[in-house]
Amino acid sequence: MCIKSRNTGLDVVRSIAILLVLVCHITMWLSTLYTQLYGEFKIPFKFFSSFGWLGVEIFFVLSGFLIGKIFIEDFITGFNGSNKRTLLKFYSRRWFRTLPMYYLMLIINIILLITAFPTHDTQIFLQKASNYFLFLQNFYGRAELGGLDLMAVSWSLVLEEWFYLLFPIFIIILRKTSKNFTHQTFLKFLIVFILSISISRIWHVFFQDIRFGSVTSAVFLRLDTFAIGILFAYLQVFLPDLYNVFIKKRYFILSVFFIILTYFLAIYFNAGLIARTVLFTALPFAIAVFMVFLERKMNGENKIVEFTSKISYSLYLIHVPLLSNFLAPCAYILYVNTIKIPLFVTFAIFFILIYAVAAVFYRYYEKPMMNLRDKRFIKNLFQLN
Numbered sequence: 001m002c003i004k005s006r007n008t009g010l011d012v013v014r015s016i017a018i019l020l021v022l023v024c025h026i027t028m029w030l031s032t033l034y035t036q037l038y039g040e041f042k043i044p045f046k047f048f049s050s051f052g053w054l055g056v057e058i059f060f061v062l063s064g065f066l067i068g069k070i071f072i073e074d075f076i077t078g079f080n081g082s083n084k085r086t087l088l089k090f091y092s093r094r095w096f097r098t099l100p101m102y103y104l105m106l107i108i109n110i111i112l113l114i115t116a117f118p119t120h121d122t123q124i125f126l127q128k129a130s131n132y133f134l135f136l137q138n139f140y141g142r143a144e145l146g147g148l149d150l151m152a153v154s155w156s157l158v159l160e161e162w163f164y165l166l167f168p169i170f171i172i173i174l175r176k177t178s179k180n181f182t183h184q185t186f187l188k189f190l191i192v193f194i195l196s197i198s199i200s201r202i203w204h205v206f207f208q209d210i211r212f213g214s215v216t217s218a219v220f221l222r223l224d225t226f227a228i229g230i231l232f233a234y235l236q237v238f239l240p241d242l243y244n245v246f247i248k249k250r251y252f253i254l255s256v257f258f259i260i261l262t263y264f265l266a267i268y269f270n271a272g273l274i275a276r277t278v279l280f281t282a283l284p285f286a287i288a289v290f291m292v293f294l295e296r297k298m299n300g301e302n303k304i305v306e307f308t309s310k311i312s313y314s315l316y317l318i319h320v321p322l323l324s325n326f327l328a329p330c331a332y333i334l335y336v337n338t339i340k341i342p343l344f345v346t347f348a349i350f351f352i353l354i355y356a357v358a359a360v361f362y363r364y365y366e367k368p369m370m371n372l373r374d375k376r377f378i379k380n381l382f383q384l385n
Contacts, residue, residue, distance in 0.1 A: 009294035011309035018312040020055030026350050029328045050266045056156045061287040064229020075171050076183050083172045100369035105317040109151050135161045138217045152320050155217040162219050163226045197224035198281045205276045212270035228284040246289050247296045255289040314358040
């Protein structure tokens with residue numbers, strides 16, 4: 001089983017996710033900019049403040065669903081009998097998709113911060129920066145450098161990389177310890193995995209009183225979100241009749257209603273127990289139902305949506321350093337002695353420039369690096385031939 005063509009519905013889901021993130025962060029910087037310049041920002045920023053979080057949650061479930069299909073092919077239906085070869089194949093394709101762009105932006109961020117804060121203790125800086133290279137920043141907090149954050153959006157990538165590092169190993173262990181490993185065995189493990197993480201999250205919130213933001217980025221309390229995406233991929237492959245139950249308009253409407261409800265819970269009641277416990281389990285299921293409806297029901301092609309989906313990773317990694325280091329400071333310099341520029345004009349300018357820069361990075365770096373995984377010498381390196 002392989003995905004031969006893009007799915008418009010999933011491209012729409014990914015585009016919605018990245019647009020939510022961009023709207024959140026552009027609005028955040030516009031809030032700061034217009035307050036400094038004009039002493040006011042009429043749009044209630046709090047309403048947009050969790051758009052980014054919701055967008056990332058959508059990314060998590062979508063990532064689990066897409067990788068789940070590949071995972072099922074590699075480790076269940078198309079398993080070649082070699083644990084090592086299967087792991088290397090999975091890791092190589094995953095890492096060539098995510099790591100080159102991540103490390104490029106990390107290095108760029110380090111250079112920008114060293115330039116902006118030349119007096120910062122270099123030894124401490126490099127020591128803290130090593131956490132980001134090893135995807136350990138979530139274990140020590142997001143702002144490690146004396147109030148500086150090397151890469152603000154990287155917390156979500158930490159969750160993804162740890163999940164895709166550990167989950168295949170769990171399945172290999174399960175294969176070795178099971179007398180008769182079948183896809184039903186995998187399903188049982190998947191359900192136990194989701195329940196275990198959910199119960200662990202509830203326990204930590206009750207007995208350690210972890211705040212909403214800390215729960216969001218806690219690696220071992222969030223891995224179930226990706227597993228829920230894999231669960232729906234499993235239903236699509238092995239239990240299509242049950243999968244089709246979710247592809248009904250009433251469930252789609254309910255999922256949209258629930259996503260909106262949980263969004264307001266996250267904004268206004270995030271200190272409550274429900275927002276810090278049940279929300280993180282229930283929301284991924286609602287997103288999954290929303291996603292599979294669009295995956296099945298949306299047909300045709302839309303070049304803008306497809307391209308936005310393709311460059312979404314570059315958009316995600318690029319937009320914050322571009323906003324903080326270039327767009328917002330330049331706008332301040334240009335606006336400070338001029339008439340008040342309408343908010344929507346500045347928003348449009350920021351969005352277009354971010355989109356254009358991301359498209360360039362995708363075309364000339366992200367895509368070529370991703371294509372390397374299909375080169376013969378890479379396959380030889382990872383012993384995939």
